[in-house]
Every structure is written in structure tokens, then in C-alpha cells.
Amino acid sequence: AMMSRSIMTRVALNILTVIILLLSGCCDANRKLLVFLIDGFRYDYMDDLQNLAGFREIVDNGVKVDYLTPDFPSLSYPNYYSLMTGRYCEVHQMTGNYMWDKDTMKEFLIGTNPDSRLPMWWDGSEPLWVTMQKLGKRVYMYYWPGCEVTILGVRPTFCEEYVYNPSEKNLIDSMESALNMLKSDKADMAGIYYEKIDVEGHHFGPHSPEIQHAIRSLDQAFQTLNQKIKEKNMRDDINVVLFSDHGMTDLQWMEKVIELDNYIDMTHIIKMMDRGPVVSLWPKQDKFEEIYQNLSTVDNMNVYKKQEIPDRFHYKNGRFVSTLTLVAEPGWFITENKAKLPFWKNGTEEAGGWQHGWHGCIKLVNTFVMLQKNISKNVLTLH
Incomplete structure (x- = not known):
């Protein structure tokens, strides 16, 4: 059965509750936290888990929910912020990828628009990294949208600013840096954003060879992460959380x-x-x-x-x-x-594109949550 519309915020709150409990030392005061926001990762992209060794190892050592229904609208920035604040869009104020303030005539535009960094778009609620900084914790963030913004007067300890579609090398380098910062006690939490899955989904569709290749490449990165955690003797010192903002439908927007x-x-x-x-x-x-x-x-x-x-x-x-x-x-x-109409010419067929954003009645916009290591399977029970 589909989740009710009220569940997204309860899920976001549950995710934040789990993270805060981990950071507070309820399970092990020495454990650090590594969080991944994987844009556009649909809930069923891991159905072939047996052939995705990196993801499988994380699942085997933790818990995976069946699916997560995004907040309305099921777009990126609103759900980035719902996940990190635990609040609905009308509360945290991030109500779209594109917004306009009639009083100042300023625009919020997805991507690297300078006016999108104005605190007025972000100050509606306090995201987790701001809460942690206020509590004296140190947060390192990599390509995470918003980490470069002064929110409620606070920035993370370190922010590698967002660029469009960070590369696989960017991802691997971020993983290495994050582990080093966590291992050396320079950071208590690290957050890494990765956009490739969303980009390939929009351009080629959720069942395309391109998206399958992107998923396998991402899985290889997580195999590398798992190996580095072992090499650095961090298996008992770190918790890993993966989630996404939305999925992707099978619907081409050129058709209707x-x-x-x-x-x-x-x-x-x-x-x-x-x-x-x-x-x-x-x-x-x-x-x-x-x-x-x-x-x-x-x-x-x-x-x-x-x-x-x-x-x-x-x-x-x-x-x-x-x-x-x-x-x-x-x-x-x-x-x-x-x-x-926005579209992409992919070089092999007619220009087209795939989309998300419909409200809660299409399961294919649903996404996923995975939690590894020191987390009880009873902490997060969602279906």
C-alpha cells in the first residue's frame, strides 16, 4: 500500500531522530557519521542487490526501508530541506526548485544562481548541520546544496561548494577526505551529495543502459568506501546513512x-x-x-x-x-x-526527457533510505 501524504515528514523526523541519537552517543560515543544524499535514486534501483556488492554490504550490516515517499512537491530542493530539517515545505519555506520573492524581486533558481545563496530562502528552519555546529560539533560537507549559505548565522566547518553534476572522481575524493576528517577527529559528521543518478534519469530514463551504468559505477564507489573503512580500522567507529530526495517516473514529458x-x-x-x-x-x-x-x-x-x-x-x-x-x-x-519544453538531445534518438514532481500518487517518484552499522533494525520500521 502507498504511504499516506503525512508520512514523509514523519520519516524525515525519524531519520533525524536516528542521526541525532547516533551523534549524541546513545550507542557509542566514539562513532562518527557519514551521510550521503544521492539525487534521484528511485526506490527500486537496488532490486538487483545481489549484483551490487557495495550496496549489499551496507544493507547486510544495517537496515533498508522499502521506500520513502517524498514531500510535496517531489522535487530536489524542497526534499533536500525536508530531509535535513524534518519539516514540511510550508514550514521550512523551501517550496520549489524555482522560487520568487515578490517583495525583493529576487529569484531562487536551481543550481549556482548567486541570489539562491541569500539566507532568506534558507532561514525558515534549522538544518541538521547548523544544529550540530551550534552544539559544538564539526561538520564537513561536499557538494551539498546549501552548505555554502550562511543559515541562521551559521556555516559548516567545511563546505566544498556545489557544482553541477559532481564527477565520480569528485565522489571518490570526497569519500576519502571525509573518512580522513572523521578518522582524525577533525569532523564529527560528513555529508556528501551526488547528482549523477538524477541527471542520467532525466536524460535517458529510469530503465536505460545509462542509468544502469551509473548505478553500477556508484556501487563501485561504495565498494571502495567499504574497503577504505576496513583499511582505516573504522568499522566500529562510523555510521553510514544513505538517502535520496525523490525517484524518477517512466513518463516522458514530451507525450502529454x-x-x-x-x-x-x-x-x-x-x-x-x-x-x-x-x-x-x-x-x-x-x-x-x-x-x-x-x-x-x-x-x-x-x-x-x-x-x-x-x-x-x-x-x-x-x-x-x-x-x-x-x-x-x-x-x-x-x-x-x-x-x-526542456529536453536533451542524447545523440541516439529524438530529443526527450523524464521527470518527477507529481504528488504522492505515483510510486515511481518514491526513493530509498539505508542505514549501516550501529543502528537497530527496530529503530526505523517503514513500509
Whole structure:
């Protein structure tokens, strides 16, 4: 059975509870923590676990949940922050990969946009690394989005700033550095972000040879990690946690497109942020009702005024939520027109792309959680 919409935050809280218990020394005061955020890793990517020795060793020495349902919207930045704060998007305020603040006219754009580093986007809740720093712990973070931001006046001890799609060499080097910092007591926790799985999923799809190769390469990296932990005699000194922000659907966004140009005059829109399953619109004041009524007739999509967004999304109270939010039915993609569709030319066939972001009713956007070492199998019981 599918998880209820309320479970994501309970899961995030459970993950944070486990991490905090480990860091507090409830099990062994000498143990350090190594956390991996693997972007876009779908819950079933490890179904062939017998042929993934790196992942299998972690599972054999710990616990793996069946799947984790992302918070709404099932996009990267909202769920990065839900996982690290244990709070819904409307509480931590990270409500999209693309956001706009009408008061300052600033934009948050996924990636390396300088304005996205402004504390105002991040200060809605306290992420784990900030909590740890406040408690006198030392945190080293590698390519983790947001680690370069001063959040509530705090930065981690060390931050290797995010770059688009860190390479496998970046990953291996980060693992080596993190283990050395943890081993030498320069760090109490290290966090590593890896984007390759998400990139290949978007470009080639979740069943492609490219995604299978990326998974095998990632598994090789974890085989190396497991070996280095043994070589450094750290098996009794470290806990390892792996999780992801969302999965990936089998749906190509080129197939079912809702073209807003067919229903509204886009010159009446002050701002539009994002394209895809969830789109944010700020219509001109004198055109608001007209825009709302026109969009209300569109099939395969719901349009919500801010205060009419369903409570189950835990979204409408977000500071940066738009005056109109468009939510597509599963499999449908919202854009101005087909010419504005994002896609990739992969060199072998027609341009295309795969997507996530639909709300909780497609199991394929679900992701995974794995915890290794000094963690009881009874601590986290999720199905």
C-alpha cells in the first residue's frame, strides 16, 4: 500500500531522530557519521542487490526501508530541506526548485544562481548541520546544496561548494577526505551529495543502459568506501546513512503537454516559475480572476488559489508560494507551449526527457533510505 501524504515528514523526523541519537552517543560515543544524499535514486534501483556488492554490504550490516515517499512537491530542493530539517515545505519555506520573492524581486533558481545563496530562502528552519555546529560539533560537507549559505548565522566547518553534476572522481575524493576528517577527529559528521543518478534519469530514463551504468559505477564507489573503512580500522567507529530526495517516473514529458498559451494571455502573468508537474504563477491583479477562471477549465490539471491549496500538501503557508499554483495530473507536463519544453538531445534518438514532481500518487517518484552499522533494525520500521 502507498504511504499516506503525512508520512514523509514523519520519516524525515525519524531519520533525524536516528542521526541525532547516533551523534549524541546513545550507542557509542566514539562513532562518527557519514551521510550521503544521492539525487534521484528511485526506490527500486537496488532490486538487483545481489549484483551490487557495495550496496549489499551496507544493507547486510544495517537496515533498508522499502521506500520513502517524498514531500510535496517531489522535487530536489524542497526534499533536500525536508530531509535535513524534518519539516514540511510550508514550514521550512523551501517550496520549489524555482522560487520568487515578490517583495525583493529576487529569484531562487536551481543550481549556482548567486541570489539562491541569500539566507532568506534558507532561514525558515534549522538544518541538521547548523544544529550540530551550534552544539559544538564539526561538520564537513561536499557538494551539498546549501552548505555554502550562511543559515541562521551559521556555516559548516567545511563546505566544498556545489557544482553541477559532481564527477565520480569528485565522489571518490570526497569519500576519502571525509573518512580522513572523521578518522582524525577533525569532523564529527560528513555529508556528501551526488547528482549523477538524477541527471542520467532525466536524460535517458529510469530503465536505460545509462542509468544502469551509473548505478553500477556508484556501487563501485561504495565498494571502495567499504574497503577504505576496513583499511582505516573504522568499522566500529562510523555510521553510514544513505538517502535520496525523490525517484524518477517512466513518463516522458514530451507525450502529454498542457500548453498555457492555449488558455491564457501570458502577458497578463507577472511571473511564472518552473515548468512541469507543479507551476507557480503570479497574474496581474486586474487579470487574476480571469486567469483563474480560464485555467479552471483545463483538463488534466488543477489550479489553486494560495489559500485553497489542499492541506494535505502542507504547502500553502509557504512564504514564497505563488498566488496561483498549477498541479498537473500524473504524467502531464505544464509549460507555456511546446517550444518551451526542456529536453536533451542524447545523440541516439529524438530529443526527450523524464521527470518527477507529481504528488504522492505515483510510486515511481518514491526513493530509498539505508542505514549501516550501529543502528537497530527496530529503530526505523517503514513500509
